[in-house]
Amino acid sequence: MNDLVPSTSPRDMTWARRKQALARVWRELRHDRAGFVSLLVLLGFGLVALSAPLIADRSLLLAAAGRNNPDLASPSAQFLLGTDDIGRDVLAQLVWGSRVSLFIGIFATVVAVVIGSVVGLVAGYVKGKVATVLLAIDEFFLVVPFLPLAIVLAVILGRSPVTLAIVIGITSWAGSARLVRAQVLTLSERAYVERARALGAGTWQIIFRHVLPGVTPLIIANATLIVPGAILTESTLSFLGFGDRLSPSWGKLLDGAQSSGSITLNAWWYYLPPGLCIITVVLAFTLFGRALERIFDPRLAGR
Amino acid sequence: MPAVRGVDLEIAPGETLGLAGESGCGKSTLAMALLRLVPPSTQITGSIKLAGQDILTMKPGQLRAARWAQASVVFQGAQHVLNPVRRIGRQIDEAIEAHGSASASRAGELLDLVGLGARRGDDYPHELSGGQKQRALIAMALACDPLLLIADEPTTALDVMVQAQILQLLDNIKRERGLSMLFITHDLSVLSHTADRVAVMYAGRIIEVGAGDALLRNSLHPYSKALTASFPVIGDPSSRHQPRGLAGDPPDPNNLPSGCPFHPRCTVATEECQSVDVKLRHAVDDEKRSVACVLVGKQ
Numbered sequence: 001m002n003d004l005v006p007s008t009s010p011r012d013m014t015w016a017r018r019k020q021a022l023a024r025v026w027r028e029l030r031h032d033r034a035g036f037v038s039l040l041v042l043l044g045f046g047l048v049a050l051s052a053p054l055i056a057d058r059s060l061l062l063a064a065a066g067r068n069n070p071d072l073a074s075p076s077a078q079f080l081l082g083t084d085d086i087g088r089d090v091l092a093q094l095v096w097g098s099r100v101s102l103f104i105g106i107f108a109t110v111v112a113v114v115i116g117s118v119v120g121l122v123a124g125y126v127k128g129k130v131a132t133v134l135l136a137i138d139e140f141f142l143v144v145p146f147l148p149l150a151i152v153l154a155v156i157l158g159r160s161p162v163t164l165a166i167v168i169g170i171t172s173w174a175g176s177a178r179l180v181r182a183q184v185l186t187l188s189e190r191a192y193v194e195r196a197r198a199l200g201a202g203t204w205q206i207i208f209r210h211v212l213p214g215v216t217p218l219i220i221a222n223a224t225l226i227v228p229g230a231i232l233t234e235s236t237l238s239f240l241g242f243g244d245r246l247s248p249s250w251g252k253l254l255d256g257a258q259s260s261g262s263i264t265l266n267a268w269w270y271y272l273p274p275g276l277c278i279i280t281v282v283l284a285f286t287l288f289g290r291a292l293e294r295i296f297d298p299r300l301a302g303r
Numbered sequence: 304m305p306a307v308r309g310v311d312l313e314i315a316p317g318e319t320l321g322l323a324g325e326s327g328c329g330k331s332t333l334a335m336a337l338l339r340l341v342p343p344s345t346q347i348t349g350s351i352k353l354a355g356q357d358i359l360t361m362k363p364g365q366l367r368a369a370r371w372a373q374a375s376v377v378f379q380g381a382q383h384v385l386n387p388v389r390r391i392g393r394q395i396d397e398a399i400e401a402h403g404s405a406s407a408s409r410a411g412e413l414l415d416l417v418g419l420g421a422r423r424g425d426d427y428p429h430e431l432s433g434g435q436k437q438r439a440l441i442a443m444a445l446a447c448d449p450l451l452l453i454a455d456e457p458t459t460a461l462d463v464m465v466q467a468q469i470l471q472l473l474d475n476i477k478r479e480r481g482l483s484m485l486f487i488t489h490d491l492s493v494l495s496h497t498a499d500r501v502a503v504m505y506a507g508r509i510i511e512v513g514a515g516d517a518l519l520r521n522s523l524h525p526y527s528k529a530l531t532a533s534f535p536v537i538g539d540p541s542s543r544h545q546p547r548g549l550a551g552d553p554p555d556p557n558n559l560p561s562g563c564p565f566h567p568r569c570t571v572a573t574e575e576c577q578s579v580d581v582k583l584r585h586a587v588d589d590e591k592r593s594v595a596c597v598l599v600g601k602q
Contacts, residue, residue: 191383198340198378199398199443200370209397213388 028295035291038284045281049098056092061248063088072260072267082269085260093248094273100249101281104165105231111169112230113176113223120180121215125188125207135181141174150233151242159244168233176222180215187214217296224289228282235278250274304557306332307507309582314451319477319484321498321515323491323530327553329507330487334453337485338370354450372402375444377473379456381436385428391439392424398446413442417472434465441472451483458493470497492534495519500591503527506554506564509583513592523587523599525569563596571598 029035048055059065069087073079081090123134153167187193188211196206237243238251239258257263257271307329314320324330336347339358351358353373361369375398378384386394392410399409411421417438419431428436437457444452454473458466474497477484486497494501498515503524511524522528529549551568554560560567566576579597586592586599 190386191378191380192386194340195376195378195384196386196397198338198370198376199401199446200367200372201397201401202367205397205401209389210386213386 025295029291032291032294034287035294038286038288038291041280041284042288045098045102045277045284048095049102052095052099055095056089058096060089060092061096065089072262072265072270074267075269081273082267084256084270085262090253090269090273093253094250094277097248097250097253097274098277100161100244100247101231101234101251101278104161104168104234104249105227105281105285107162107165108168108172108230108234109223109226111166112173112226113219115169116173116176116222117180117212117215117219119173119177121184121207121211123177124181124184125211126203134177138174138177141171142178146171146233147236150237151240154237154242159242161244161247161249164234164237164244165230168230168237172226172229172233176219176226179222180219183215183218184211187211221289221293221296224285224292227289228285231278231282231285250278254278305507306556307336310509311583312502312509312512314483314485316450316483317477317481318499319486319497321494321501322485322487322504323489323494323501324504325489325530325553328504330489330504331455332507333504334376334455334485334487337453338374338376339366340370340376368402371398371444371449372447373449374451374453375447375449377437377440377444377452377454377457379459381433381440381460382428384440385436387428389427390424391426391428391431395424395439395443395446398443402447409446410442413445414439416445416476417442433461434469437461437465437469438472441469441476445476445480448480449482451485452477453485453487455487456489457486458488458490466493473497491519491531503530506559507556508564508595510565510595511593512583513589517589517592523592523594524565524596525571525598526565529570573598 029039063086065088067087069079069083069089071083071085071087073083073087075082079089079091081094084090084093119134119138123131123138150167150171153170154164157163157167188206190210193206193210196210201209234243234249235251235254238249239255241255243249243252243255245252251274253274254271257267257274260267260270262268262270310333312320322330322333332341335341336345337351337353337358339347341347347359349359353369356365356369358366358369385391392408392414395410395413396408408424410424414421414423419435419438419442423431423435423439428439431439441457452473457473458469461469470493473484473486476482484497486494488494491501494515501513501515501518502509503511503518503522503526505526511518511522511527513522518527519531522531526549533548549568554564554567560577562575562577562580563569563572564580566572569576575597581595581597583593583595586594586596
């Protein structure tokens, strides 16, 4: 087939093929309305998070910033989303909060996916005692109620956004390890894996060359489904007061709204925006993840 | 439960040994055991010498080094043996990389050698036809210049024309490089023009060994006779209308018959066959020929 275009070099053909594959994912995503809208929503949130310094100055987050402002003022031209109980701009906190929430959500997912994939690959391919031990650890994390565990870890490890993300990652890798292992078990019985063994390939070579490429789409789709859970966990931890006190996440905003009694005072501009943001982002990530899952796994194509 | 028993074979440099037998007789198990590619729970006893080294006593590192560099395998069913998501060329280079030799890609050269053309290295397996995939597998098997090529039914899934091409290719390569080859098949007609010597297997044992042509034309063991008779002979009209099969099924390896394992299906079995199990022995006036049958050489 490629012989028809003799002028192209192998590298060009490689890129052409990659572009084709990407184009296919893009085309299918375009036809998946929920997935596509979700992607746009997520891109919007990402843009806002990245441009936070342009929208509101960081100094507006300081407790002192609200000194001269009215407390719990309703939305106005000066404060588009009103002020909180100590007079700070809610919109500024919301915008800066999207940075913290998205960062923790994504970083925690990276941690969870890396741990989950390595454990799943090793447990699925190596088998024997190693697998038994890994699966026992995996089961421990599946069974232990994750919130108390996350709270304990958060208190022990400290409360910067990075440690919080690691804590959330550590408590949420167990499911993806199971998923990856199941796929690895079927892949490692393929004839080409036996062939690789026959040609003297080592365990790691087989895992990375032949097994990992087969589970990558699964890992990517699974990752987009872990992000919303991580964001929710971060919000939960912050709402319960175990988050980072210094960075303004959406969960922390909710915590502030709750403790200042904004609900009884009907200060909706304080508790509604962070709540809606959490719901929207979580929903968008879930729908986007499902769409990717459908694209990468042809068995789900019929829905 | 023994899948293969009492096998004693040797292959000289540059020689092709054909290993024939029906499905489930232990051909592939024997071949895979040569490189210790059987499941870890399997026991292999005896010794397997490859260029003077015993495979069975090798440490894992040595074994990995010996695999492919000394003996490589052309598997059956090429469509499953190639990783569908990796380019052919990369998969061939993988064998070279696994043995740490130069990073320079030899894939193109090897693909040229098997008549595919170097450009094909950039293709994915699904872009090749069955015969082309089998050629790619042969290129892969040659990647580390092995001494021994184990061809495990390399032409099973191919049509007759392509089959002939592949056999020709294997033969040429063997001649050019002085390779030894273990050629496994259930198709005796394939062996007739590839094998210098042929070994016939039944129920996990070798029951007859001999020079290729002689054995195929004049087999002595009743099972080899049945096997050769099941192919019509071209130019012999009488055989065309009555290819003979063999009644019964191969024995359950868990529960082998007493005496000669073939006696329940043997048309010429005597009472002696139910109790006496003869080892492979030189029974006739042909020094290359050994047969495991009480009746042969008795007259």
